[in-house]
Amino acid sequence: MNPIVIMAVVLLATLLSVLLIGAVSRKRWYVDETLPPALASARLYASEQDMRIRKPFLLVGRPDQIFRIGKRLILTDTKRRTVARAYYSDRVQLSLYRLLLERAANPWWWFLRGRLQVDPVGWLRCITTNGIKYVPVKLLEETVLVDLNARYQASQRDERYPSPAPDPGLCRGCQYQAECPHR
Numbered sequence: 001m002n003p004i005v006i007m008a009v010v011l012l013a014t015l016l017s018v019l020l021i022g023a024v025s026r027k028r029w030y031v032d033e034t035l036p037p038a039l040a041s042a043r044l045y046a047s048e049q050d051m052r053i054r055k056p057f058l059l060v061g062r063p064d065q066i067f068r069i070g071k072r073l074i075l076t077d078t079k080r081r082t083v084a085r086a087y088y089s090d091r092v093q094l095s096l097y098r099l100l101l102e103r104a105a106n107p108w109w110w111f112l113r114g115r116l117q118v119d120p121v122g123w124l125r126c127i128t129t130n131g132i133k134y135v136p137v138k139l140l141e142e143t144v145l146v147d148l149n150a151r152y153q154a155s156q157r158d159e160r161y162p163s164p165a166p167d168p169g170l171c172r173g174c175q176y177q178a179e180c181p182h183r
Protein backbone atom coordinates (compact mmCIF):
# COMPACT_ATOMS: atom_id res chain seq x y z
CA MET A 1 0.00 0.00 0.00
CA ASN A 2 1.13 3.53 -0.70
CA PRO A 3 3.03 4.87 2.39
CA ILE A 4 1.07 8.13 2.22
CA VAL A 5 -2.21 6.22 2.38
CA ILE A 6 -0.89 4.15 5.33
CA MET A 7 0.12 7.36 7.13
CA ALA A 8 -3.28 8.89 6.46
CA VAL A 9 -5.04 5.79 7.83
CA VAL A 10 -2.85 5.82 10.98
CA LEU A 11 -3.52 9.52 11.50
CA LEU A 12 -7.24 9.02 11.03
CA ALA A 13 -7.28 6.08 13.46
CA THR A 14 -5.37 8.15 16.06
CA LEU A 15 -7.77 11.05 15.65
CA LEU A 16 -10.80 8.80 16.03
CA SER A 17 -9.30 7.19 19.17
CA VAL A 18 -8.69 10.60 20.74
CA LEU A 19 -12.25 11.68 19.94
CA LEU A 20 -13.65 8.41 21.28
CA ILE A 21 -11.64 8.59 24.52
CA GLY A 22 -12.74 12.21 24.93
CA ALA A 23 -16.39 11.28 24.42
CA VAL A 24 -16.16 8.34 26.87
CA SER A 25 -14.45 10.43 29.58
CA ARG A 26 -16.99 13.22 29.10
CA LYS A 27 -19.84 10.72 29.41
CA ARG A 28 -18.21 9.22 32.57
CA TRP A 29 -17.82 12.75 34.00
CA TYR A 30 -21.51 13.43 33.44
CA VAL A 31 -22.43 10.11 35.13
CA ASP A 32 -20.06 10.72 38.10
CA GLU A 33 -21.34 14.27 38.48
CA THR A 34 -24.97 13.13 38.64
CA LEU A 35 -25.88 16.36 36.91
CA PRO A 36 -29.49 17.47 37.38
CA PRO A 37 -31.65 17.40 34.24
CA ALA A 38 -31.53 21.22 34.18
CA LEU A 39 -27.79 21.08 33.51
CA ALA A 40 -27.64 17.92 31.40
CA SER A 41 -27.26 19.77 28.11
CA ALA A 42 -25.06 22.56 29.50
CA ARG A 43 -21.61 23.39 28.15
CA LEU A 44 -18.82 24.98 30.17
CA TYR A 45 -18.69 28.69 29.33
CA ALA A 46 -16.09 30.06 31.78
CA SER A 47 -14.17 28.80 34.77
CA GLU A 48 -12.63 30.76 37.65
CA GLN A 49 -12.66 34.02 35.72
CA ASP A 50 -11.77 37.11 37.77
CA MET A 51 -14.42 39.81 37.58
CA ARG A 52 -14.75 43.27 39.09
CA ILE A 53 -17.45 45.92 39.10
CA ARG A 54 -17.80 49.37 40.71
CA LYS A 55 -21.58 49.77 40.53
CA PRO A 56 -23.91 49.38 42.33
CA PHE A 57 -20.98 48.83 44.77
CA LEU A 58 -17.37 47.74 44.51
CA LEU A 59 -17.29 43.99 44.05
CA VAL A 60 -14.57 41.55 43.06
CA GLY A 61 -15.11 37.85 42.56
CA ARG A 62 -14.24 34.68 40.76
CA PRO A 63 -17.20 32.36 40.09
CA ASP A 64 -16.23 28.69 40.03
CA GLN A 65 -17.91 27.58 36.83
CA ILE A 66 -20.37 29.21 34.47
CA PHE A 67 -22.34 26.94 32.17
CA ARG A 68 -24.26 27.89 29.10
CA ILE A 69 -27.42 26.50 27.54
CA GLY A 70 -28.44 28.47 24.48
CA LYS A 71 -28.56 32.09 25.60
CA ARG A 72 -28.72 31.24 29.29
CA LEU A 73 -25.69 31.39 31.59
CA ILE A 74 -25.90 29.25 34.72
CA LEU A 75 -23.73 29.78 37.77
CA THR A 76 -22.33 27.00 39.93
CA ASP A 77 -20.24 27.04 43.07
CA THR A 78 -18.54 24.07 44.69
CA LYS A 79 -18.56 23.40 48.45
CA ARG A 80 -17.58 20.45 50.65
CA ARG A 81 -20.54 19.56 52.86
CA THR A 82 -21.48 16.75 55.23
CA VAL A 83 -25.01 17.03 53.90
CA ALA A 84 -25.90 18.49 50.52
CA ARG A 85 -27.63 21.74 51.36
CA ALA A 86 -27.37 25.43 50.56
CA TYR A 87 -27.14 28.09 53.28
CA TYR A 88 -28.21 31.70 52.96
CA SER A 89 -24.53 32.63 52.60
CA ASP A 90 -24.35 30.39 49.50
CA ARG A 91 -27.40 32.16 48.12
CA VAL A 92 -25.77 35.54 48.70
CA GLN A 93 -22.49 34.40 47.14
CA LEU A 94 -24.12 33.03 43.99
CA SER A 95 -26.32 36.12 43.74
CA LEU A 96 -23.26 38.37 43.92
CA TYR A 97 -21.72 36.33 41.12
CA ARG A 98 -24.80 36.98 39.04
CA LEU A 99 -24.44 40.71 39.71
CA LEU A 100 -20.81 40.50 38.63
CA LEU A 101 -21.70 38.60 35.49
CA GLU A 102 -24.45 41.01 34.53
CA ARG A 103 -22.39 44.13 35.12
CA ALA A 104 -18.78 43.14 34.50
CA ALA A 105 -17.00 45.01 31.76
CA ASN A 106 -14.43 42.30 31.10
CA PRO A 107 -13.75 41.86 27.39
CA TRP A 108 -14.81 38.21 27.36
CA TRP A 109 -18.25 39.25 28.52
CA TRP A 110 -18.61 42.79 27.16
CA PHE A 111 -19.24 41.87 23.55
CA LEU A 112 -21.98 39.48 24.59
CA ARG A 113 -23.77 41.92 26.84
CA GLY A 114 -27.44 42.06 26.10
CA ARG A 115 -27.39 38.80 24.22
CA LEU A 116 -27.09 36.38 27.11
CA GLN A 117 -29.18 36.11 30.27
CA VAL A 118 -27.97 34.90 33.64
CA ASP A 119 -30.34 32.26 35.00
CA PRO A 120 -32.28 33.29 38.14
CA VAL A 121 -31.39 29.89 39.63
CA GLY A 122 -27.78 28.96 40.38
CA TRP A 123 -26.47 25.60 41.57
CA LEU A 124 -24.44 24.63 44.59
CA ARG A 125 -22.23 21.66 43.72
CA CYS A 126 -21.89 19.86 47.05
CA ILE A 127 -19.10 17.33 47.46
CA THR A 128 -20.31 14.95 50.16
CA THR A 129 -19.16 11.54 51.40
CA ASN A 130 -22.03 10.10 49.34
CA GLY A 131 -20.88 11.71 46.12
CA ILE A 132 -21.55 14.93 44.30
CA LYS A 133 -24.98 16.51 44.56
CA TYR A 134 -26.27 19.67 42.89
CA VAL A 135 -28.60 21.85 44.94
CA PRO A 136 -30.65 24.56 43.18
CA VAL A 137 -30.38 28.05 44.66
CA LYS A 138 -32.88 30.82 43.88
CA LEU A 139 -30.82 33.95 43.42
CA LEU A 140 -31.51 37.22 45.23
CA GLU A 141 -32.55 40.39 43.45
CA GLU A 142 -30.09 43.26 43.08
CA THR A 143 -32.03 45.48 45.54
CA VAL A 144 -31.55 42.84 48.28
CA LEU A 145 -27.80 42.72 47.57
CA VAL A 146 -27.54 46.51 47.66
CA ASP A 147 -29.29 46.53 51.05
CA LEU A 148 -27.07 43.73 52.39
CA ASN A 149 -23.98 45.61 51.26
CA ALA A 150 -25.19 48.83 52.95
CA ARG A 151 -25.78 46.92 56.20
CA TYR A 152 -22.37 45.29 55.95
CA GLN A 153 -20.65 48.63 55.35
CA ALA A 154 -22.54 50.19 58.30
CA SER A 155 -21.57 47.31 60.58
CA GLN A 156 -17.94 47.75 59.51
CA ARG A 157 -18.18 51.39 60.63
CA ASP A 158 -19.69 50.23 63.96
CA GLU A 159 -22.87 52.16 63.14
CA ARG A 160 -25.13 49.19 63.25
CA TYR A 161 -24.87 45.69 64.66
CA PRO A 162 -26.09 42.82 62.52
CA SER A 163 -29.46 41.43 63.57
CA PRO A 164 -29.32 38.32 65.76
CA ALA A 165 -30.05 34.94 64.24
CA PRO A 166 -33.86 34.44 64.21
CA ASP A 167 -33.50 30.96 65.71
CA PRO A 168 -31.09 30.42 68.68
CA GLY A 169 -30.44 26.95 67.29
CA LEU A 170 -28.56 28.60 64.44
CA CYS A 171 -26.02 30.00 66.94
CA ARG A 172 -24.86 26.55 68.02
CA GLY A 173 -22.24 26.09 65.34
CA CYS A 174 -21.41 29.78 64.92
CA GLN A 175 -17.73 30.65 65.09
CA TYR A 176 -18.51 34.21 66.26
CA GLN A 177 -20.29 33.23 69.51
CA ALA A 178 -17.46 34.51 71.74
CA GLU A 179 -17.61 38.04 70.34
CA CYS A 180 -21.32 38.21 69.48
CA PRO A 181 -23.20 41.08 71.21
CA HIS A 182 -26.45 39.07 71.08
CA ARG A 183 -25.11 36.17 73.19
Ligand code: SF4
Pocket: 163, 164, 165, 170, 171, 174, 175, 176, 177, 180, 181, 182, 183
Ligand atom coordinates in the same frame (compact mmCIF):
# COMPACT_ATOMS: atom_id res chain seq x y z
S1 SF4 B 1 -23.87 33.75 67.77
FE1 SF4 B 1 -24.38 35.83 67.12
S2 SF4 B 1 -23.39 36.03 65.13
FE2 SF4 B 1 -23.50 33.86 65.57
S3 SF4 B 1 -25.42 33.17 64.64
FE3 SF4 B 1 -25.87 33.69 66.76
S4 SF4 B 1 -26.58 35.80 66.71
FE4 SF4 B 1 -25.52 35.40 64.76
